[in-house]
Amino acid sequence: MLLSLALALSVQDVPANAGPVGDPVTGELPVDPYQQDNANAGARPFKGDKMAKAFGGKDGIKRITDNLVVGITSDPRIEEIFKGQDIVRLRRTLFEQFCYILNAGCNYTGRDMRSAHKNLGTQMADLNALVEILQNVMDQENIAFTLQNRFLAKLAPMKDDVVDR
């Protein structure tokens, strides 16, 4: 009992000294306050449920965003960008964003694209690499190429907000 108390205290001590404290359940780190709004997703959602169905609903979209996060954090071209970033938060907000845009029944609670990508130092080649990884992930889910492009058409206008220079 004493031991576990001591352990619990020491665990709590570490983050306090090392930096911000993560969420006790998810480990997600806090960010500066901002106004939550679906408009932060950077694109209007599709109408109807055709796209949501094609992407396998929430479950399919979750697989896509999880695999996308695995892909972008392990691709030698762009993995460096995500070192030191809150991957737990990225995994959650990316899912919310895709789910919201695909009209699969989610709200997007993350920051707007410009704030979320500020100071990441991303270049055009990084964005193109991400697009290629996303295309691979969508291929894995057997999503028709025309529907992949329809979805990418929602993301493409965000270029100026997600590329730094």
Next chain:
Amino acid sequence: MKRTFHLLSVTMAAMITSIAPSAAAEELRQGGKLLLTNGIASVEGSTGGGLASWSLIAGNETRDGIGGSVHATVAEFKDYRLDTEGLAVGFFNRVELSYARQALNTKAIGQALGLGYGYKLNQDIYGAKLRVAGDAVYGDPLMPQIAVGIQHKRNLDSQVTDAVGAAESEGTDFYVSATKLFLSHSILIGATARYTKANQGGLLGFGGDKNNDYGVQFEGSLGYQLSRKLVIGGEYRTKPDNLSIAREDDWYDFFAAYAINRNLTLAAAYVDLGSIATSAEQRGGLISLRASF
């Protein structure tokens, strides 16, 4: 025309030096373009489709690097064969400089004209293109990538261009081009206005007895993206008609462009050039291979 060409080189050099410092401060980054977004080599060596010019810039580079390409194209027609080889350099996905050598093999026509069987008409084409606005894939979905370009053409067979009645053996084309991939429909649309007096692209010289004035011609492209690696489509290109001895027709093609990998793009097309130097119905096949880095 020599002066135009000199002016062109000076202008292009100035453009490159003006954009280079911003990128030179950072480390140059090689590659990074999406597949097929560097197009293929047009018949004049600039980036385009097969017959039409596009506003895309050669090379695999993005705005953060320098890239380039080399290409070879073979087109076989009923009475002619057109071989083109060339190279292009892309600076920061902004400026493209290109050179191409065209050789029109006249096969039996050459013999009939007393030039000898398989006599080749040669032309050098020096091109420069500047992307002035927009992005073919990203940004505003209705805003195309727009480029302005210039092609200085030097026909090396002035005795032939004189014989057919052309006014000059050298000429310069000016064009403005808009290209956009409409992702939501997987459709690529290209439109180019070319200010020119070239006969058969310059292979039969520039201007003629019938007309010796510059005029605006149109080049249109429509493509459908079947996959990341494959685009099929068609192109149409209007032409001047300056020579009284040889009617000139519009050109069109149906093409497929396939990205074998990041460095190699293969294009094949069915091409109809119409009548060339009095020989009608010049239809045939075109194969083009371009290596990009």
